Amino acid sequence: MSTRKQDSAGVSRRSFLTGALKLGATFGISQFLPEFALPVLGETIPGKEKLLVRSVRPTDLETPVELLNSFITPIDLFYVRSHLYTPEVELEDWSLSVGGMVGTPLSLKLDDLKKLPRKTVTVTLECAGNGRAFFDPPVAGIQWGKGAVGTARWTGVSLADVLKKAGLKSGVKYITANGADRPMGKVPDMVRNVPLEKALHPDTVLAWEMNGQPIPALHGFPLRLIVPGWEAAYSVKWLIDLQAADAEYDGFFVKTAYRFPKKPVAPGTILDPKDTAPLLGLVVKSIITTPKHGLKVKVGEKVMVSGFAWAGESDIVKVDVSTDRGSTWRPARLGKEHERYAWRQFFYEWTAPESGSHTILSRATDDKGRTQPVTAQWNQSGYLWNVIDQVRINAE
Amino acid sequence: MLNNQEVLGVLGVLGVLGVLGVRKRRENKMIQSFFRRFNRKTVKFLAISFVLGMVFCFSLKTTAFSQNSILNSQDSQDSQDSQDSQDTSGLPNSDGVEVVRDKCVVCHEADLIVQQRLDRAGWKREIGKMVRWGTKLTDAETEKLADYLALHFGKTKAGASVGLAAKGEAVFLEKCLTCHEADLTEQQQLSKAGWEREVGKMVRWGAQVSEEEKPALVEFLTGKYGVR
Numbered sequence: 202m203s204t205r206k207q208d209s210a211g212v213s214r215r216s217f218l219t220g221a222l223k224l225g226a227t228f229g230i231s232q233f234l235p236e237f238a239l240p241v242l243g244e245t246i247p248g249k250e251k252l253l254v255r256s257v258r259p260t261d262l263e264t265p266v267e268l269l270n271s272f273i274t275p276i277d278l279f280y281v282r283s284h285l286y287t288p289e290v291e292l293e294d295w296s297l298s299v300g301g302m303v304g305t306p307l308s309l310k311l312d313d314l315k316k317l318p319r320k321t322v323t324v325t326l327e328c329a330g331n332g333r334a335f336f337d338p339p340v341a342g343i344q345w346g347k348g349a350v351g352t353a354r355w356t357g358v359s360l361a362d363v364l365k366k367a368g369l370k371s372g373v374k375y376i377t378a379n380g381a382d383r384p385m386g387k388v389p390d391m392v393r394n395v396p397l398e399k400a401l402h403p404d405t406v407l408a409w410e411m412n413g414q415p416i417p418a419l420h421g422f423p424l425r426l427i428v429p430g431w432e433a434a435y436s437v438k439w440l441i442d443l444q445a446a447d448a449e450y451d452g453f454f455v456k457t458a459y460r461f462p463k464k465p466v467a468p469g470t471i472l473d474p475k476d477t478a479p480l481l482g483l484v485v486k487s488i489i490t491t492p493k494h495g496l497k498v499k500v501g502e503k504v505m506v507s508g509f510a511w512a513g514e515s516d517i518v519k520v521d522v523s524t525d526r527g528s529t530w531r532p533a534r535l536g537k538e539h540e541r542y543a544w545r546q547f548f549y550e551w552t553a554p555e556s557g558s559h560t561i562l563s564r565a566t567d568d569k570g571r572t573q574p575v576t577a578q579w580n581q582s583g584y585l586w587n588v589i590d591q592v593r594i595n596a597e
Numbered sequence: 598m599l600n601n602q603e604v605l606g607v608l609g610v611l612g613v614l615g616v617l618g619v620r621k622r623r624e625n626k627m628i629q630s631f632f633r634r635f636n637r638k639t640v641k642f643l644a645i646s647f648v649l650g651m652v653f654c655f656s657l658k659t660t661a662f663s664q665n666s667i668l669n670s671q672d673s674q675d676s677q678d679s680q681d682s683q684d685t686s687g688l689p690n691s692d693g694v695e696v697v698r699d700k701c702v703v704c705h706e707a708d709l710i711v712q713q714r715l716d717r718a719g720w721k722r723e724i725g726k727m728v729r730w731g732t733k734l735t736d737a738e739t740e741k742l743a744d745y746l747a748l749h750f751g752k753t754k755a756g757a758s759v760g761l762a763a764k765g766e767a768v769f770l771e772k773c774l775t776c777h778e779a780d781l782t783e784q785q786q787l788s789k790a791g792w793e794r795e796v797g798k799m800v801r802w803g804a805q806v807s808e809e810e811k812p813a814l815v816e817f818l819t820g821k822y823g824v825r
Contacts, residue, residue, distance in 0.1 A: 341722070
């Protein structure tokens with residue numbers, strides 16, 4: 202009896218403290234906290250110690266590209282992009298609601314989803330703003346270098362199977378997805394929508410596993426929408442709600458952000474959102490991850506140049522490498538692992554012919570004939586940086 | 598948004614309610630039903646910890662305020678040295694930093710700001726977005742913030758030493774622009790070593806820049822016309 206009493210008191214105290222913290226957040230009480238109670242800058246994020254911290258809160262972490270050397274990116278190396286604070290989701294409290302223009306609105310627990318046929322997709326996720334730091338003139342936002350990209354195996358169920366259970370009414374054009382992350386103040390909620398055709402594609406999944414384990418909190422526990430081949434903001438984390446709608450969702454992250462100029466603009470031009478269109482699939486791109494930029498090698502020493510190339514929904518057909526600043530190009534060998542929405546690894550053996558500084562370039566081409574450009578198309582949000590990649594090596 | 602006193606007031610009322618909960622537990626039906634879920638000890642614990650916590654936070658905050666105001670008054674008296682200093686957040690300590698600390702580094706950290714390089718118009722756009730997203734700023738604060746951000750996190754990287762760069766700007770205006778216009782300088786983007794070489798060359802070519810003025814001039818040039 203006394204044990205039970207203590208337990209209930211413990212629980213009340215805990216829920217009270219959580220409540221007080223939430224109340225505090227609502228009233229901007231962090232101004233009130235003493236210095237030592239605030240997050241320490243330069244602190245690494247547990248489980249992500251090797252990543253570059255671009256923002257502590259919300260949490261935005263970039264992978265140093267020289268650490269990317271396997272087809273599947275281990276979770277501890279996988280980049281993190283969050284617009285809002287990471288929500289603490291308890292599985293017992295969690296459910297996914299499916300509503301809007303459906304015949305049968307649903308409220309599903311994870312166990313309900315697990316009764317549907319399993320689906321695993323291997324997908325390269327890349328933040329639309331990967332490479333933003335290279336745009337000139339510089340643009341606002343997290344200054345991503347090259348490492349907001351990674352590949353994981355995502356296991357769950359096809360979104361189409363869930364939508365079928367709910368029964369879509371005629372006239373549905375978009376599936377709107379919302380996560381458990383909640384904005385502070387008047388910050389817009391991170392809500393995205395997927396055009397119906399892509400939403401119904403069998404490879405678009407609701408995933409609860411990342412690389413064979415439950416999706417970690419930073420990556421969207423317990424459920425994440427995975428929209429293969431499209432810029433990663435479509436892959437909504439901490440998913441709690443799907444709505445079938447006949448129009449685009451009227452919110453910042455659909456109507457203003459994640460959009461690209463309809464026509465190329467002069468660098469520095471700020472456009473009205475009406476002159477922009479939503480980003481969809483990723484563009485063709487490659488990065489050299491080994492050797493690390495600035496590495497010193499010996500003349501005559503064999504150097505294995507390797508990296509990754511991807512093109513969203515398209516297939517990489519070749520990666521060319523140049524070791525003479527782009528005068529001549531030779532094909533790199535593509536890795537054996539080859540999956541529809543995942544990057545291809547590439548390898549190119551090179552020996553420094555003489556001492557001095559050498560520049561190695563990589564250029565990918567996809568099955569649509571698209572290839573990486575020499576200069577980027579400047580846009581005000583700094584999306585889709587995909588120019589020919591380069592690293593410099595010093596030979597002695 | 599509520600100010601500190603108002604937040605304290607709200608907490609005070611809650612604290613009093615907690616105490617009432619202890620005393621009136623058996624008298625008022627509504628309070629009784631509310632507090633029924635907790636046992637007496639818990640309610641007492643909540644009330645006491647709430648009040649103690651408030652006092653604790655308030656005393657710390659007051660100390661912090663007074664330390665800040667001491668620092669600020671030192672700033673104005675002894676501007677050169679203290680303006681050169683920078684806290685670990687990467688926010689240079691010059692006019693406007695208090696707006697960043699009070700209004701921006703509440704919902705996110707300084708890291709989000711210091712990595713960006715925008716011109717004043719760009720920062721104004723970002724500030725406008727943040728205001729739409731809930732930040733409360735007066736017009737004066739907005740202008741101050743835009744000035745501060747454009748100065749330190751402008752299109753070209755500002756040097757860490759603001760005071761030194763300001764001194765360097767005076768040298769630039771006085772000693773460099775006697776022989777050439779600013780355009781010659783503005784089109785270049787050089788590293789610190791690069792600007793040191795250029796200044797050295799100019800001195801060899803006759804520029805009247807003293808050894809003492811050189812570091813300030815280089816700091817200014819690197820900050821304003823440095824590589825990104």
